[in-house]
Amino acid sequence: MENELEPPLSDDDREDAVASAPAAPGVVAALVVHAPSEALGECLDSLKAQVYPNLQTLVLVTGSAPEDLALVNGLVEARSMAVHVRHVGSNPGFGATANSVARLVQGDGGLFLFLHDDVALEPDAVRLMVEELYRSNAGLVGPKFVEWDDVRRLQMVGFDADRFGELDSAVEEHEIDQEQHDAVRDVFVLPSACLLVRADLFREMGGFEESIEFHGEDLDFCWRAHLMGARVVVAPAARVRHRGGLRDRRDDLSHVAMDARHRLSTVASLTGAARSLVVIPTLIVVTLVEAIVSLVTGHVRRASTEVRALVAVPRDIVSILRRRRRVALLRRIPDREIADLQVRGSVRWRRVVRGRRRSSGFAVGRGASDNSGSREPIAVVAWFVLWAALLVGSRDLIGGGVASIADMLPWSDSPRDLAHSYMSGWWDKDLGATTAQPTGNILLALGGALTLGHPALAQTMVIIGLVAAGWLGAWRLCAVASVPRARLIGTIAYAAVPLPYAAVAAGRLQALIAYAVLPWALHLMRLFGGLGLPRGAEESSRAVGDVVEHPDTATRVRVVSSLALLLSVTAAFAPSVMLIVLVCAILWILATLMAGGSSRAAGLGIASVSVSMVAAVVVNLPWMTRYLASDGWQAFIGSRTGSDLGVWQVLRFGIGPSALGGLIILLFVPALVAPFVSRGWRFVWAVRAAVLIAGSTLLAVLGQRDSFPVDLPEPGVLLAPAAVGVALGVSMVWVVFGADVRGARFGLRQPVALVSLACIPVGLVPVLAVAGDGRWQQPEATFSGQMTELLATDERGGFRVLIIGDERLVPGGSHELGVGLRYSVVESGRLGADDLWTPTPDDVDRYLEPLIEAVASGATDRVGRLMAPLGVRYVVIPVVDRVVSTSRDPLPVPDGLVDSFGAQLDFRRKFSPASMIVFENQQAIPSVSILTAAGSEAASSGGNEALAVVDMSGAKPVSSLARPWKSVSESVPSGTLHLGVPLDERWSAVLDGRAIDLGASFGSVMSATVDEPGVLELSHHRPFSRILWVLAQSMLWVILVLGWRQPKNLRRRRSSRTPAVVVDDSPIIAMETRP
């Protein structure tokens, strides 16, 4: 690979060249050095090799590290160069550092050559530029930039710019230099990496704009030069190699954000007043459109950057006005002439049309960047279609909200109550207890708060957002295909998999979360493992193996923090998905070993998953200890959906009503064909896809057949890896067709690959059909909604509802009762998202479950009285949920369930919708109440036998169920105060300021004797350990978030806080024209 410019001249030749040169104006090369790299040596060599006779070099070393200065001095001494080295001390940015040249160099008769420390000049580059400067009477001259590693490839030959400051390069990416750009021409912007400028002009302009640290100083500088009437010319005969890669060297900077912000502020500062009236509003519109395009193409961060840059303009208004005042003094050319120098229309739009990446003064590092193809017109259109399909398909959900079915239960109306409950340590789920609470509760509270108290909106956004998140994750993951269209087709295939729509229709939240999370998890796993994206010649390489480029430690920390954060949120809502991520990691390493991929990368990937899982467990403590209980595994894997999926349904992802037809299985064809027809790195990825599909499908089938040693999560969760495998496989087939099949010798590969490609569009058809429904076939009337309507209006004091029945129909978190049977306890008949979880079943095991078993065994027909102290007023048996069980095809009600509760003498069958059977317990005691005399006697005597013969009805409710964060304060008559929660010493009762004892009652709950009427106050004392843990937990989450987002900012702040070293500003170089 050619990586050298013209060979350096020998010392004799150079001296001859210098001697024969005409009178030469003095040139001071100002080399700005930051964190010297190996490129600096070549840069110095190239300066030493210059044939220009009057060249002096000034090295400006930024940063406070003394070793940097020593290193630079060492390099200079090693080359015996007469170079002035100055240590700037801090790192105020390129422009500000370069401006010190104006102070360190005396004389206006010469030229300044500004250089980055990663450019290497051809020996005659300076001479050619100086000559061109004089020949063209230019103020600024720049060279032709070629790539550092391959000088045949062009990098930059100056830039055009539109009126919005967007740069446009005439050079295509990796374009071969065939002298096609070798004509001298005026350009609007020259890169600051190598820029020759007249010293007097530089001084008059005031140098670079110092408020611009990096990115955009060249646009500002050149624009101002134009304003002063100076020509800005590129001299392609002068050639320099440029490494670039500032993004990699300064990963502490938000490059995109800086670029956008500086560009906007420059436009706002330098555009003439009259033209600003048009340009600025247009700029706002264009930026917003750009943000939207970025958003729909999955670049959320970029969209955010665009918007933030726009928002920053008003914030920088003072600085902008100051710059405008300075510029006004310099302006010699009318603004309309400047406009003539700029490109008409929008460079962005032209770039989109041409399908090119954004031009920049910085070469794009190879690394694991995956922006390829994001701005291809077809990608933009495809993303618009996908978003439109999602919005159209979800239109009724957006308008009317998500139906509360299965696990998709409505979010709490009061995020505040959720937060209070979380902080208090008291959880009123089941019978209520001071216990660990799911982290999901506080996350729900935060989600509700973010929508300003519109939980239904938050829920809808999350549900639909999870689908979109899955698509975006697939988009990121499929970047491994390297071919933009392959990436796109993989993403579309992922979107075509009916899993998320069936999950929405069936209320399977865990499956939806798995769909959303898995591609992201695999993407992050890939990044951590260092599986890079093939570029250039690697794209068509046939050598089996992965493209590996291990990221640096900082990147790894960021990636693993992202993965940990992802898994932490996932674990809070769907812990079983964590398990599937681990399974995928194992399948991943298995596939890698089989296919000859990088085992180190795979090992690192699984290590990242392991570490992230540990972190996820830790930040979800103490809730995670819930899964260590006797029923922990069941709680961990989530509610079961029933063993009723055959292989055919598994293959077509048929977990719910929106499972569509069988055409979707055609998408398996390309994924399974890919390993047979692929070569090189594509083979490894194709095998990964196939193994993901095979392993996932196998688990789903075994799980359905109960053929696995342990219970497995629901099939929707198990099938998510298959969906990812389909996306990857489809991507690979597309790549393989271009790289390994097309143009190869005719064989079996061609027809097989063609057939598999033909399967793709057919497999995509079904998803379009289901989008027409508007709610992904989610039922409008639901069991839990009807139950809430029927029961939640009961205002006879606090009460609980026992939901019991077929495990496929009991919504939310529940406790296992027997084979195929589950039950849950819901406060006030109002199912909410916080009912997704159940606490450790200690209390229900002890107090409630024996009573249910007594009903089943016929041991009593007075269970209403026995359940009365626990406040169970209703028993609800779900019959039809309109998903698993419909009115046309209802699931049978568990044998003996209705009869057994119907045989209870305390229960009245309540008129109810056909979706449920409701029994009302006429003996129920309100959760906080004053008992009747008979009740008081029974409360103290205890024992079920005694309780069963006492009429418990007639207790007077005091208030609704006590809230630990709201002191219940109410006038009560004398009698026995009943508190329908298990004995808990943290509850206390105060009557008229006097504490009264809350003791055990009915052998299960609490009561206190109110000896005279008064004002009663009930309160719950929050354990101090809870406060400590919430603080610790918050810190852990913040650390994760910082690991994901903040280290960059922290480093920036740290560097900005570094005190500048006071340097000597006195001149050290005098420029003169050498005769």
Next chain:
Amino acid sequence: MSLRRVTPVVLVAMVTGTIVYADDGTRSDVAPIFSVSGSAGTPVIPGDDSSITTSWFCGGTSAAGDSGGGLYSGEIVLSNPTEVGVRGTVTALTTDGEPIESPVVVDPRGLTIIDVRSLVNSAYASTVVELDSSSVAVEQRAIHPAGTAVAPCANAASDTWHFADGFTFDGSDFRLILTNPYLSAAVVNVSVATEGGPRTPSNLQGYVIPARSIRVVNVAEAGFRDEKVLAVSVVAESGRFVAAKDQHYLGGGRLGHINALGSPATSSQWWFADGEKGSGISERYSIYNPTDEVAQASVLILGLGQVESMLPPASLSVPAHEVVTVDTATIQGLPAGAHAMLISSETGSDLVVERVITRPAADYVATTAVLGVMEGYTSQRWRVPTSTSIAIEDALIVLNTSGESGTFTVYSVGPGGEEPVPNLTEIDLGPNSVVSVDLVDPLALGRPLVLAGDRAMVVERRLERNTSLRGRSGSLAFPE
């Protein structure tokens, strides 16, 4: 193809094979089981230590009090054989008015009798007895001028009740007492089988039994007068209830009064201990098939000693929703005297069988009807809460339902516990034989009795009708 390329292919193929192999193609839409419904059947003493409360549902009696013809009332008899007192509640339900609840205590080894009229004043009343022990036996005495009828109360309500024998001939009074002890109304449909075939009277379809009340249906007035063959099924559309019949025979060869529960279920076997063929005795078995399919019944006469082997079982067909009557007088070769009967179905659990026997009593006759013992309810231990207060012969009829000989002993339950009754110990009981027990020893009179043997048995009682009427009133004892 390299090994590396083959390996994943083989793996995927193996997985695919496993998937296909694992697919048995069946759907598991089988309902899970919450509870195996306690088979509603012959009233039994559960004696379940794990029970928290035990409820007894009595069929209901007239509670009109003194009327023109005599006293119409009822009593609830609670017998506690344990050494621990039992507490509970008796709830009286009537056709109108609120239920009346009253606490009840049964002393250790004690017998408590509750006069229904002490609780309510109503034409008819039913009672529900709830106790904190499952060892107490509860039965009902229906006091009627035509004779007192004793019948066990039911262990549970049911959504179905069948009566194989009804009689409205010659003005006989046949009423159904439908009791709904629950808080929700029950809606029932009544279907009737007569000699003319099955009928579903429209006025008794969707018939509502309000919550915690009773309804009395006069079958004759419902359009079934002068029927000699009358079987009734009462099936709930919603809810559960208890059904009993109050039958006053006034002619047509039958006289007397019976009050007994219906059968809450069909069965494939029906055992009867107290059969008798003789001069002036009419013994008829009403075999009712309430199902929608034809049933094939087999009639086997037991308790004949050496002769029984000479009487092969007779087989007969019972059409759906119809009644077939077997009159033992027509069975050739059946000798006069006592015998027992097993009527079983060859087509499953689809029969309800009731025996009606009319015996001479002085210058008139006395008719009594008893449901047999259903399959699974034969027992080695039987309880007799109500026996006789006067010495009578043939008070207890015991059938050995097994094919092996054994013995049994009659115990009297007194303050000291169970005491064997003199001369009633270790009584031989031959294979499938019937033994009648005379209760003449003072120790056995007026006390609850227990019959304990070493073979499965069926025990029937022949109790006095009342102090002024001759003849006996038959009823089953309680299997334990």
